[in-house]
Amino acid sequence: GAVVSQHPSRVICKSGTSVKIECRSLDFQATTMFWYRQFPKQSLMLMATSNEGSKATYEQGVEKDKFLINHASLTLSTLTVTSAHPEDSSFYICSAEETVNTEAFFGQGTRLTVV
């Protein structure tokens, strides 16, 4: 299957700072990327859908000003957690698909710890 690379795999940041997570499709062009959040031993919750060249669509309850998503190219989407707080600590996973309704491929995830 296609490869989606997520970086960094782990990050620790201080409360009040911002942190950027990258999601890259390595061998295909991703028209759509998705960002999920996963708490320990829980399911994946969709945060937002990112389409190349347009604004991201956020799920209800997700603060768009806190979780900034940019999908500037067909191979890269970024999630920036702004003014991070300890409650933002979580596991963040991206997925990407080549065209509408094709299989989604997942990145390896990023564990964010805010201290």
Place this chain on the structure above:
Amino acid sequence: AQTVTQSQPEMSVQEAETVTLSCTYDTSESDYYLFWYKQPPSRQMILVIRQEAYKQQNATENRFSVNFQKAAKSFSLKISDSQLGDAAMYFCAYRSAFETSGSRLTFGEGTQLTVNP
């Protein structure tokens, strides 16, 4: 909105035995896709098997097979000849066939599978 329910938070199986993981879903749509994903301790999501709702035949991938009951909105996963490497969290997921904004997946709560040697 669609919902996916996995009523078994934890399951265990002896190596080489067979185990079935349950999943039910709720939707008013007639066409959709159902998936089982595996998430090992590495946290990497791995697609195990997929089923198109318009297909009556149950999907099979080697040791993994599903029992898709459309009328009952049930989608169980059977793992035969369980191996130690099958130990993971398993998620059932739903995706609409009418989604115009890509593969928006709705996940169940997950079932933690333990394989005992």
